[in-house]
Amino acid sequence: QTVVTQEPSLTVSPGGTVTLTCAPSTGATTNCHYPNWFQQKPGQPPTTLVYRTNNKHSWTPARFSGSLLGGKAALTLSGVQPEDEGDYYCVLLCDGDWVFGGGTKLTVL
Amino acid sequence: QVRLVQSGSEVKRPGASVKVSCKASGYIFRNYGIGWVRQAPGQGPEWMGWINGRDGHTNYPQKFQGRVTLTRDTSTSTAYMELSSLTSDDTAVYFCARDYDFTWDTWGQGALVTVSS
Numbered sequence: 001q002t003v004v005t006q007e008p009s010l011t012v013s014p015g016g017t018v019t020l021t022c023a024p025s026t027g028a029t030t031n032c033h034y035p036n037w038f039q040q041k042p043g044q045p046p047t048t049l050v051y052r053t054n055n056k057h058s059w060t061p062a063r064f065s066g067s068l069l070g071g072k073a074a075l076t077l078s079g080v081q082p083e084d085e086g087d088y089y090c091v092l093l094c095d096g097d098w099v100f101g102g103g104t105k106l107t108v109l
Numbered sequence: 110q111v112r113l114v115q116s117g118s119e120v121k122r123p124g125a126s127v128k129v130s131c132k133a134s135g136y137i138f139r140n141y142g143i144g145w146v147r148q149a150p151g152q153g154p155e156w157m158g159w160i161n162g163r164d165g166h167t168n169y170p171q172k173f174q175g176r177v178t179l180t181r182d183t184s185t186s187t188a189y190m191e192l193s194s195l196t197s198d199d200t201a202v203y204f205c206a207r208d209y210d211f212t213w214d215t216w217g218q219g220a221l222v223t224v225s226s
Contacts, residue, residue, distance in 0.1 A: 034211040038154075045204055045219050046146075046154065051212030089153055093211065097170045098144075098156035 002032065002094040006101035011109055012080045020104045022073040022090030032092040032099070035073035037066060040087045050075060082108050111135040113143075113205055113217035120223045126193040129220045131205035138186035139163045142208035145179060145190045147201040148219075155201075159208055160188060195224045 003025040012018040024032040035053050038046035050056055050066035053073060063079045073090055085108040090101045116130040131143060145157040158169040160179040167179045173192075181188045188205055203220045206213035 036212050045216035047216070048213055051210070051214075055212075057212075057214060091154075091156070096168065100146075100154045100156065103153045 002099050004090065004092055004099050004101040006090060006104045008102065009105045009107065011107045012077070014080060014082055014108055016080050017076065017078045018080060018106065019069070020075045020088055020106070021069065022092065022101050023071070024092055024094060024099070032094040034093045035066065036091045037075045038089045038091070040089065046089065080108055084108055111207065111215045113207060113215055115205060115217040115220045118221040118223070120225060121195050123196055123224055123226055125195050126191060127195060127222050128189055128191040129203050129222070131188040131190070131217050133186040133188070133207070136207075139183055143181065143188040144206045144208040144213055146204045146206060148204070149201040157190065197224050200224045
C-alpha cells in the first residue's frame with residue numbers, strides 16, 4: 001500500500017513564499033501520477049486548486065502554482081495572503097487508486 | 110452552474126448500512142464520472158471509489174471492495190454510495206465530486222454519517 005507524505009505543518013509570513021511537497025513512499029514513485037492539490041477550510045469541502053501536476057482551475061488564484069521538484073509534486077504559494085491559511089492535501093493516482101497525503105496545515109503569521 | 114447536492118446527515122447502528130445520494134445539476138450527467146471521498150473527524154481524505162456516469166463502470170480501492178457499492182440513476186442525474194457493515198471507524202463526512210481529466214472539479218457539500226450504538 002502506497003503512502004503519500006506531506007509536511008505536517010508550515011508557517012509563512014504574509015507576502016512570503018512557501019512550497020508544499022507531496023511524495024509517494026520509496027519504490028512507488030514511478031507508479032504514481034497526476035498530482036492534484038486541494039485547499040480545505042474548517043467545515044467545508046475541499047477545493048481543487050491544481051490538477052495534473054501544474055494545471056489550474058478557473059477559480060485558482062494566480063499565486064498558486066504546481067510543479068515537480070526533485071521527483072516530488074509541489075505546490076508553491078507566492079505572495080501569500082492571510083486567507084491562504086488552512087489545510088492542503090495532495091492526491092496521487094498510484095497503480096489505479098487515488099491515494100491522499102496526510103495534509104499540510106499552513107499557518108500565515 | 111455545476112452543482113452537486115448530497116443527502117443529509119445520518120446516524121446508524123454498528124452493522125447497519127448507509128446510502129448517501131449526490132444529485133448533479135448544471136451539466137450532462139452521463140459525460141462525467143463521480144468520485145467518492147470520505148474524511149473522518151480530524152483526519153485527511155480517503156478515496157472510496159469512482160463510477161462512470163455513462164456506463165456505470167466502477168472502480169474501488171481494495172480496502173472498500175465488497176463493502177462499498179456505487180450506483181447512478183441517469184434519469185435523475187443522481188449518484189449513490191452505499192456502505193455496509195458499518196463500524197465506528199466509518200464515522201466520517203462523505204463527499205461526492207465530479208470526476209474528469211484526472212481531477213475532481215466540483216464537490217458536494219458532504220454528508221455526515223455517524224455510527225454509534
